[in-house]
Amino acid sequence: MPCALCGDIIPTEVARCPACGAWARRRDFRAIGVAVFMLLGFNAFIALGSGISLLRLERPLDGLTRDDYDATTTARTLAPYADVFTISAVLAGITGVLYLAWLWRAARQASGPRPYHRGWVLLGWVVPVVNLWLPPRIVHDLWVSSGRFSPAGRHAVGGVVAAWWGSVLAAIGLAQAFPSGAASLAEARFSVHLGVAAAACQALAAALCMVTVFQITRLQIERPLAA
Template sequence: MPCALCGDIIPTEVARCPACGAWARRRDFRAIGVAVFMLLGFNAFIALGSGISLLRLERPLERLTRDGYDAASTGRALAPYADVFTVSAVLAGITGVLYLAWLWRAYRQASGPRPYHRRWVILGWLVPVVNLWLPPRMVHDVWVSSGRFTPAGRYAVGAVVTAWWGSVLAAIGLAQAFPGGVASLAEARFSVHLGVAAAACQALAAALCMLTVFQITRLQIDRPLAT
């Protein structure tokens, strides 16, 4: 198999890359991180495309009057976007499974203090109420424990994680609310605005998650693995 760090071909029975000396555990972790990063990028691309497409519907609606508004045609135009959000949710679920596998490894390999048991890497996303605050806390702890940060650096990490989690929650809530009513022109305009906001939050959440995955993977690849 090719080494994830240098690209050299490594026999399966060899634990370290003969070219760069990378351990197999690091190769595997790097490979998972790259896969999660690429899937998150695909999520962001779909969300961004949906938002731009919805913005194109906004201008015609702004020019319409109540007398010229056709609820049936507007409903048909907005219906596919509900399917897009459903597909995005399924894709996010698939990405989430691989992301949890990556986070499980990252939490185990973090060199700093880990205040929570590793099982909460999974349970934190499943237990009601707890899943509203524990996942970002776990990601923050892994990120900070994977490197050496100044107080300003820790603040920046916290700001990125908070922005990511806020975008996730906003994207879920807005996507659940879409599509809104299209019985009137005002309701149709509101639905389009809601869809654009949901797509923007999805794209932002995916982009910020890409940043966390990249930084944590890089830090853990560069430092000795915890035992």
């Protein structure tokens, strides 16, 4: 296996890199981070493709009148996009499982005191009400504690995490509200706009999450591991 820090080949039975001394658990942590990063990128590309495809429906709808509008045809056109949002939710769930494994490892080796028990790194995502505000705080604390930041840097980290979490909540709400049909032309146009907004929020949430994963992983593999 190549070392995550120097690239030297390390035998599997060796705990540390003979060239730079990197620990095996650091290599494993980087491997999980890379896997999460790639899955998030796949999520972002699917959402982006869905949004672009939905935008192509806007021009045909603009050329229609109430007399020309066919609700049945529009329902058949919009139905696959509702399925795409369902598939995206399943893919996000799969990505989330690996993301939580990465987050648990990051929390285990993070330095500094934690304002919450480490079990909340996992429970914070499933406990109702708590899961609306605790996950971004966990990510923010892990990011800040993984490196040395100036006050301006801390504010920048907070801005990225807040934008990511806002995009996540907006994407979930908009995707749930996306209809599979429209009885009128106005409803069809609204559905298209709603779908584009949902896809854009999904793509933005995945992209910003990629930033957090990349930065936290990079900072933790570049500093000494916590005891």
